[in-house]
Amino acid sequence: MTATRILPGTGAGPVLAMDQGLSFWGGVDPDSAFVIDEHHPAYRADLNGRVVLMPTTRGSCSGSGVMLELMLNGNAPAALIFSEAEDVATLGALIGAEMFGQTLPVLRVTRADLAALARAERLSITEGAIIGDGIALPIAEMPDSALTLSAEDEAILAGHDGEAAALAMRIICTMARLQGAAAMTDVTRGHIDGCILANQANLIFAEKMQALGAKVRVPTTINAISVDRRNWQAQGVPLLFGNQASRLADAYTRMGCRPSFTCAPYLLKDRPARSEDIAWAESNAVIYANTVLGARTPKHPDYLDLCIAMTGRAPLAGVYLEPERRPARVLEIDPPMGADDSFWPLVGYVAGLKSPDRIPLLRGIAVLSPTKDDLKALCAAFGTTSAAPMLHVKGATPECRLPLREGADTLRIARADLEAAWHRLNQGPEQVDLVAIGSPHASADECRYFAHLLNGWPVKIPTILTAGREIIAAIETDGTLATLTELGVQVIPDLCWCSITEPVFPSKTKTVMTNSGKYAHYGPGLSGRALRFGSMAACAEASVTGFAPNTLPDWLQPKEGPAHA
Secondary structure (H helix, E strand, O other): OOEEEEEOOOEEEEEEEOOOOOOOOOOEOOOOOEEOOOOOOOOOOEOOOOEEEEOOOOOOOOHHHHHHHHHHOOOOOOEEEEOOOOOHHHHHHHHHHHHHOOOOOEEEOOHHHHHHHHOOOEEEEOOOEEEEOOEEEEEEEOOOOOOOOOHHHHHHHOOOOOHHHHHHHHHHHHHHHHOOOOOEEEOOOEEEOOOOOOOHHHHHHHHHHHHOOOOOOOOEEEOOEOOOOOOOOOOOOOHHHHHHHHHHHHHHHHOOOEOOOOOOHHHOOOOOOOOOEOEEOOHHHHHHHHHHHOOEOOOOOOOHHHHHHHHOEEEOOHHHOHHHHOOOEEEEEOOOOOOOOOHHHHHHHHHHHHOOOOOEEEEOOHHHOOOHHHHHHHHHHHHHHOOOOOOEEOOOOOOOOOOOOOOOEEEEEOHHHHHHHHHHOOOOOOEOOEEEEOOOOOOHHHHHHHHHHHOOOOOOOOEEEEOOHHHHHHHHHOOHHHHHHHOOEEEEOOEOOOOOOOOOOOOOOOEEEEOOHHHHHHHHHHHOOEEEEOOHHHHHHHHHHOEOOOOOOHHHOOOOOOOOO
């Protein structure tokens, strides 16, 4: 057998082997290179200088920014070895090479070879082989994908539209060859994810591209950023951080992006149509677009999203192709009677654990009549535990009738699986200090429902709801914003729970309550606080009491069987 060279380079170091994927964003501290995802088996492991092995990455598109930051600050792994296709960390390493002269070898091997390599204590990647502990696995170059470019693609590549566009097309072509694409496809719109000041690499990349003259050529929205763009000074945000976060947002707007500042672009009035080829990053947005809207977009890594928006062209691969959208696993679920809205993030979270590397079809839950907000919560939680760019819900999503892929198998999600996930996301004590709503950004209906649940009671503990500007304008018109504000709820635009920092995040907080499966998973690593998870009603109760009972929700309680003589 041979390894396949994905990106060139040499390196050596002790082996860090993982049997499940890791999200670099929210899972790795870009400053120290330590794993901070407390739900991952490699929690607290150090990636710096290690030869890192895993099947593939999972979770956020922002992992490419973390990888670039690790490279720029000298804390990168010595090499990355995967057994499956991987784009996010690979793209970060590619940007490091193309724009900053850094190299980090990336290779792909078979599952059997990954298991064999994982048993080594130390590995060296040379020009021709992976060597270590009796292992000498030859490295072969990737086969030529015979990528066909249009005349306009060739012109962009040759510099007709300027240096930045040529760089963007080079990066796209490299990723197209790595993905095995034979051609490009036109995209109609983009969504930028790397606008959060999660690391200095995001700012360095954006300002360098702007300085090179980058301009988007298709309508492009911007993800949530790291500050309330208009009000951060009054909120006490440190001057250096606020200025850098603003510069990052401004760099993208100067490149022609729309300052939407939301991680839920599917809630905007102008949303993609079914079968529309788009180029979105941000994992929850990608999964929702494919799953609920029926639009088409792979989970583009940060930085590649800008490159595609600048050229209007993307590799014709992955879920742009209908056969790739077909489910490869069926997940059978017995619908729980009386389930509240916490069911949807829980089942999404478990579905990702059960289907970490393939698109699943969830069967049995359409009878619960999921709303768009239920599906939003489902998709966001699924994206934290799976690398797949979409899922299907039989009887509830537009492409759920696509035929199964050859070799598709069937697994069951049992009540015990949901109970285990609830306990996994509820590691904090019953006394809570902060309630977090809006990860992803809250919809207008969610804002109205939360106001209804408070039922006129003022909040006892800090309660923060994050939403996009367009949604906040809508709830201001109908009076919901005034109701929430009068009850003590802070409604904050532009930033999201995945980007919120002190002092907007109350510094004295020890335990956070949320209705988001995504934030319940990432929150401990991002904030350093304990997390509690529950329904919207449980969050409202915590807001007015400061207390979240550590008991399973009623619908998840074990049901007593019939009495026996």
